[in-house]
Amino acid sequence: MLWLLISFILGIVSHIIYSKIKTSTQVSTDIPQYDHAIIIGGSISGMVTAAYLTKYFSRITIIESDDVLNDELMNFTPEELLNYRCRDKNPSSLGRSGVPQIYQIHLMAAGGQLILRELFPRLEHRLINKYNVRSYSLKNESRLVINDVLLNQNLTEDFKWLGIDRFTLEIEIRKELCLQYGHQIQWICNSKVTQLIVDQSLNTVNGVKYRSKQNSDAPTVDLCADFIVDCSGRNSPSMKWLNEDLNLIIPTEQIHFGCGYTTFVGERMKTGDSLLDSKPIIGCTANSPEKNNGWFIIPIRTIKTTNENSLGTISTIAINSNNSEYPPTDSFENLLEWVKDNLHSDFYTILKSTKETNGLKSLYY
Ligand SMILES: Cc1cc2nc3c(=O)[nH]c(=O)nc-3n(C[C@H](O)[C@H](O)[C@H](O)COP(=O)(O)OP(=O)(O)OC[C@H]3O[C@@H](n4cnc5c(N)ncnc54)[C@H](O)[C@@H]3O)c2cc1C
Known part of the structure; x- marks a missing residue:
């Protein structure tokens, strides 16, 4: 009786395994x-x-x-x-x-990240471990104003943002x-x-x-x-x-559009405003033709530092102007002056305390 039961169970198990193998072979030959x-x-x-x-x-x-x-x-x-x-x-x-x-800022939508994950399963792990990049919560660790709307406060679901x-x-x-x-x-x-x-x-x-x-x-x-x-x-x-x-x-369709970027890489320091300092991702898009300037700060590496004023991140910082006067690149002081006159005071506060590390770069298209 016991043998009968065992062979019955083995029969079911081998049927399941065979069906699985058959299904996977069928899938692969279908391609x-x-x-x-x-x-x-x-x-x-x-x-x-x-x-x-x-x-x-x-x-x-x-x-x-x-x-x-x-x-x-x-x-x-x-x-x-x-x-x-x-x-x-x-x-x-x-x-x-x-x-x-x-x-300049490049963003990959969540769909792009999923495709990369599927095709290159080890990639994210390598980026995190080799380059000290980090994943951020779009809902809680960012402040993004898109077309004059604070985006992240309305998110019903969180998105993970990999800064690289x-x-x-x-x-x-x-x-x-x-x-x-x-x-x-x-x-x-x-x-x-x-x-x-x-x-x-x-x-x-x-x-x-x-x-x-x-x-x-x-x-x-x-x-x-x-x-x-x-x-x-x-x-x-x-x-x-x-x-x-x-x-x-x-x-x-040809679109006539002029855009100028000033970008650089910098280490963010404490501003004294804990709300600003608690947001590694922060930015505001241009909303042409009413508002032609936008800016973004996105962390691309975390760093170990003994400087207690440092926020411990290296960020890419970009300022862009559409169809209007482009932000300067001749010196950081002139850029600060321009930002003070043209952009939100929060950004000026952050920029004033940021240590520029790689020189200002421009891109016009
Ligand atoms: C200021 C700015 C901001 C941008 N921001 C974003 C963003 O936020 N998100 C986004 O998705 N995209 C953004 N883009 C577009 C960005 O360029 C693309 O996302 C990205 O570079 C596209 O990658 P790609 O592989 O299609 O093209 P590319 O990176 O342009 O690569 C094309 C490749 O083809 C090669 N090539 C060209 N011609 C030939 C040829 N005849 N024979 C052989 N090889 C050739 C080139 O050498 C190059 O390696 C931005 C672009 C600019 C300029």
Whole structure:
């Protein structure tokens, strides 16, 4: 009787295991498999796309215009990453040109964070442990005025905000991509895609032509694939190419808009106002055309310090002006003066007590 019972239980267990294996095999065989994908551009969206496509393609080639896999970029210490383009006299020698990598604020919506978590499960842990970044509560540790409304007081649910600068994030994603998916992904760096290879009779794009930037006289190389994704950023030439080669007109809308940023990295010190000091994330957006100036302070590293006045965070600080006089970058004193005249007194109070560490940078677009 006992044996009968045991074999009955074993039968049920093996049925469950078999069903599970069968289900997972079914799922994996349901995913269509293709041979080769090309991605133009190996910055954040190019790398995320590459990681995602590894499910569907056995080979992925990323063609990137900059020398992003050079030893210097891949082996930077956390401090060197922070100083990137700030202290270096000849930043282009580091092999990253064209992409605005200064400390203007970049925000990734919660959906973006979820995608990164799914594709690179170790990334967040590495950022927290290696770079001393921290996660903040949007509800309790921020004061964000968006279009004149204090956003966080109305949140019914909290959001976690990971404070990290964009450049560090990009470098760490690249390292994770190479570690996790390196066997499927080939990088062609220092090479620029110059044209699409198309079949006009079938109306298809079959590949790309690229050339090495190291030798401008070198002939272009043809590379074909089943799928081509353009991740070359906001100045992408794809629309022009598709129009010229396939007579494909993609509707576009031109917005005439001028924006000037002044940004820097600084250590926040106590202001004497405990309410301000208790908010690591603090900012106010411009609300054009009524209000053309905005500002943000976002922590990107926590630091150990013996200075009892320090709040223990390094933050990226950005001031922007839309379609109006841009904030100055010639000296910190002049910037303070400008802030006093043009922005909310809270921001002036914080800025006055902030220790600027990396020099003022400007960006206009
Ligand atoms: C002031 C400012 C603030 C911004 N704030 C935000 C923000 O808050 N949130 C946000 O999501 N975005 C923001 N952006 C946009 C930001 O640029 C993008 O979010 C981000 O850089 C997009 O990443 P990407 O990988 O698509 O493009 P990019 O980072 O621009 O990368 C494109 C890559 O393609 C490469 N490339 C270009 N042409 C070629 C070619 N022909 N062949 C091969 N490689 C090529 C480049 O070298 C580069 O590595 C901001 C931009 C600016 C200027």
